[in-house]
Amino acid sequence: MVFAAPNEALARAEGVLGAAPPPLHASVAHQVIGIWQRDFGDTRLALSHLRRARDLAARADSAEREADVLATLGVALVHSGRTRQGLAAFERGVARGSGHTRARVLFRRAYVWWVLGRHGEALEDVRRAIPVLRQAQDVIWTARALTLRATVHLAVGAVERAEADFAAAEELWGTTDQEHDKADAVESRGLAAFRSGDVPAALRLLDEAAARYAGLGTPTFVLNIRRCEVLMAAGLAPEALAEADAAIAVLDGMGGQSTRKAELLLVAARAAGLAGEAQTAIARAAVAVRLFAAQRRTWYETHARLVLIEARVADGRCSGRLVQDAAEVARKLAAFGAPAAPEASLLAGRIALGLGWTADAERHLGVAARSRRGGPPLARMTGWAAQALRARAAGSTRGVLEACRRGLDVLDDHRMTLGASELRARATAQGAELAALAQRASLASGGPRRLLVWSERWRATVLATPPARPPADPVLLSDLTAFREIAARADQARMEGRPVAALDREQRRLEREIRSRTLHMRGEAPGGGEGFDVGRLLAALGEDVHLVELAVLDGRVQVLLCGQGRVRRFEAGLLAEAEREAEHVQAGLRRLAHPGAQARLPVVEAAGRRLEELLLGPAAAHLGSGPVVVVPPGRLHRVPWALLPALRDRVLSVSPSATSWLRARGTAPPPGGGHVLVRGPGLASGGAEVPLLAEGYGRDLPDAYPRTGVPDAQRFRPPTVLEGDGARVPEVLRKLDGAASAHIAAHGTFRADSPLFSSLRMADGPLIVHDFERLARSPYRIILSCCDTARFASVGADELLGLVTALLPLGTAGVVACSAPVNDAAVVPLMLALHKGLDAGLSLAEALRDARAALPGDAVHQATGWAFSAFGAA
Incomplete structure (x- = not known):
């Protein structure tokens, strides 16, 4: 129980x-309390109760009872860091028990061997235990033993x-009715899914296990560790x-x-390293190494040392000692057989490469490169990275480009x-x-065309295919509705000066639920696109249009100017300086949004000139006079390019x-x-443009309109x-789905x-990106006439998450946003x-250019025009 x-x-x-039981019964009761405290409470209290249970078993003169308690005590001692005492308790337990009881003792010792990272001994003990447990028709302990053996196999x-x-x-x-063990079985299946490379299934199963544990009111430290491993593999290290x-x-x-604290410190160190927090990783890993060493857990200590070395290298350290x-x-x-x-x-x-020790580097990299031939995706990528180096x-x-291609193909299939x-x-x-390795190799030997190909190979790849969408998921739809209601109530309470703490907590809870269900979605079968x-x-650019793709290599902006049948490369400034200047520009635009800041206009314009030097360099003089398409890296998408x-x-x-521009250019209106x-x-x-636009829509169509691709009858x-x-979210989504154009005036x-x-x-609360992703097809053109709609989070290698990037894979060919x-x-x-301009048959980019020119020349209107950009090709 x-x-x-x-x-x-x-x-x-x-x-x-409390009922003055005989020694045998009292031994059982103290053992139960000891197990509860060991797994769900204070290990010091656990040891006290288990020692009392052992002594009472001896007084009851029951060798089988004493053996069983010694096994439970052995586990508790090992978990408290007293490994030698714990193993000694198991030796006495194996000696005192027989038959069925000894099999249970062996199972628990196998568990301890697994905790210690001694997998050979664990498999041997569980191999001896399972036949006896099966023969005794002990379903519960047989299932536990099978679960443990599976866990060791995964390790x-x-x-x-x-x-x-x-x-x-x-x-x-x-x-059985063993609810805790059933939850553990779900958790174990989640671990197996993760080890086989199925991250969405792993997240779903671990979340299901967490819900089961919550129903039992028990802590979930092992689950926390496993979830952290999956989150790191999913790129969610923070x-x-x-x-x-x-x-x-x-x-x-x-x-x-x-023991659990040491394991949590290890995953925290790994996560900190992946999140770019080298000092935090060093601190966590160093404590984990000491704890594992004191617990005699060599397997885990070795893994912690690996994380510690990685963190020191990330912190800028490089020495022969670190190579050794x-x-x-x-x-x-x-030697452990560790993946x-x-x-x-x-x-x-x-x-070793960083030190110039080429012979040592070749030896170590050759060993690492063997993993490229098999195993889970991330292990194969490690092998291809070694081969590229x-x-x-x-x-x-x-050889570098081939290894990079093969490694990125593996990651493509995984994604x-x-x-x-x-x-x-x-x-x-x-x-x-x-x-980065492929781009450097291209720059050194292949010329600008090859660099362009590799810049595109790993740029905004998430936009290449629409996300999976679960429109039939009733729980997700219910959570989205509840989220909107709570968010709207919270906004109203803030405006009225009422407390919002409880509403904020509920909103955060619903956000976690929505995000969790979204992360559980599985993608389509692997397969590369065009x-x-x-x-x-x-050919698509022709003689008039130039496309400017900005690649960043070793911190410097490389300008790839495409047009008039060729690709040329120019070197511009440092990315870090451009990012700082872009932040200054954003601050200036925020001030210019308010009347009375006219004096700031020359300052912002000067910052625009500096940005041009940093981002375009000498390429600015070679743009010709025709249209320009800018393809910036993710970290520069906040630049107001029209400035x-x-x-x-x-x-x-x-x-x-x-690639995204070509696809948008080839997209036809629905x-x-x-x-x-x-x-x-x-x-x-008040969204004053909306009634004016509605009143004048479709008047005086010129002959030039058909070149936009929208038939006259539609227009x-x-x-x-x-x-x-x-303007409620369900109705807005219903009308947006498959629309030729949409104009949304709303706070962003x-x-x-x-x-x-x-x-x-919207009227009933926020319309969020997760809502847009449920559209079968987003509008062909969409204009978002509100603040911050063209802001993105730069994540991964060079990816963007935000409102605009949610629309582009779903059928939208052009967006105007701010x-x-x-x-x-x-x-x-x-x-x-x-x-x-659109009524005159212009594209979004053409119409936006003319609209800026038509604005009054004061600072507020100029800043407003610069803040908007046209995305895509419609």
Whole structure:
């Protein structure tokens, strides 16, 4: 019962002790309390109760009872860090027990061997225990033994054997009422899914297990550790670090198991390293190493040493001693059969290369490269990274590019198993090193065309395919509705000055639920899309249009100028300086959004000139006089490109990648699509352009209009206007789906902490990115006449998450959106002028250029025009 209903078992055991029981019964009660405290409470109290249970068993003269208690005591001693005493208790337990009891003792000793990382001994003990448990028809302990054996198999990379044991154990659990063990079985299946590379399934199963544990009221430290591992593999290292640190705080507060604390410190160190927090990683890993060493857990100590070396290298340290340490860690991990051994060899080789020790580097990298032939995706990527470094050391550009191509192909296939656009975007970080190696090799030997190909190979790849969408998921739809209601209530309470703490908590809870269900979605089967073709791009650009793709190599901006049948390369400034200047510009635009800041206008214009020098360099003089498409890296998407002098009076559009621009250019308007005007609440201007646009829609169509690709019959159709109570999210989504064009005047909010909860404010609450992703097809053209709608979070290798990037893969060919706070009143004339250009048959970029020119020359209107950009090619 202590595992099926732990709190009830604890209460009953305390009741037994209150009734002056005989020694045998008292031994059982103290053992139950000891198990509860060991797994869910204070290990010091656990040891006290278990020693009392052992002594009472001896007084009862029951060798079998004493053996059973000694096994429980052995586990508790090991978990408290007293490994030698714990193993000695097991030796006495094995000697005192016989038959069925000894098999249970052997199972628990196998568990301890697993905790200590001694997998050979664990498999031997469980091999001896299972036949006896089966013969005794002990379903519960047989299922536990099978689960443990599967877990040990996973630790050494034997995934197929583990899955067979998990399946057998789960079938047995189905015949019992052991709820805690059933939850553990779900958790174990989540671990197996993760080891086989299925991250969405792993997250789903671990979340299901967490819900089961919550129903039992039991802590979940092992689950926390496993979830952190999956989060790190999904590119969510900051979240893994936060979860590990929170679990450590809970564990310390309850006086919990020292072994679990060491394991949590290890995952926290790994997460900190992946999150770029080298000092935090060093601190956590150093404590983990000391704890594991004191607990005599060599397997874990070696893994912690690997993380510590990685963190020191990330912190800028490079020495022969680190090469030796990494090589020794690799040797030990290989002897253990640990899947992390190639990672350690890669690290040793990488440090050796940095020192110029080519012979040592080749030896270590050669070992690491063997993993490229098999295993889970990330292990194969480690192997291809090692192979690429070997080729670079040997001076083989062809070898570098081939290894990078093969490694990124592996990651492409892995990403396509992820349904959520967030996971796909964040997973690209795992290919950043391969992409950078290929770009450097291209720059050194292949000329600008090859550099362009590799710049495109790993740029905005998440936009290449639409995210998986679960429109039939009733729980997700219910959560989205509840989220909107709570968010709207919270906004209203803030305006009225009422407390919002409870509403904020509920909103955060719903956000977690929505995000969790989204991350569970599985993607389509692996399969590459159409490759990037430089010739096709140049043909599409023709003689007039230039595409400017900015690549960043070793911190410096490389300008790839495409047009007039060729690709030219220019070197510009440092990315870090450009980012700082862009922040200054954003601050200036925010001030210019308010009347009375006219004196700041020359300062902002000067900053625009500096930005041009840093981002375009000498390429600015070679842009010709025609339209320009800018393809910036993710970290530069907040730049107001129309502010740069060389781009200010041009037809200018922005695209996340050249591939994305080509796809947008080839996108046709939906047949029968209508036109939608939406006016949300709370705008200072009241969304004044919407009724004016509705009144004048479709008048005096010129002959030039058909070149936009929208048939005349569609264009004459009166627009659908959604405002007031009619501008509610379900109705807005229904009208947007498959529309030819949409204009949304609503307050925009960008969420840097959770970009897919960036929103547009509707009558019933926020319209968020997750809502847009449920559209079968987003509008062909969409104009977002509100603040911050063109802000993105740069994640992964070079990916963007935000409102605009949610629309582009779903059928939208062009978007007009804003990257800064703007003056609502000044937006109105800009939007009216923009639509006048569209009515004249212009593209979004052409109409936006003319609309800027038509604005008054004061600072507020100029800043408003610069803040808006046209994305895509419509």
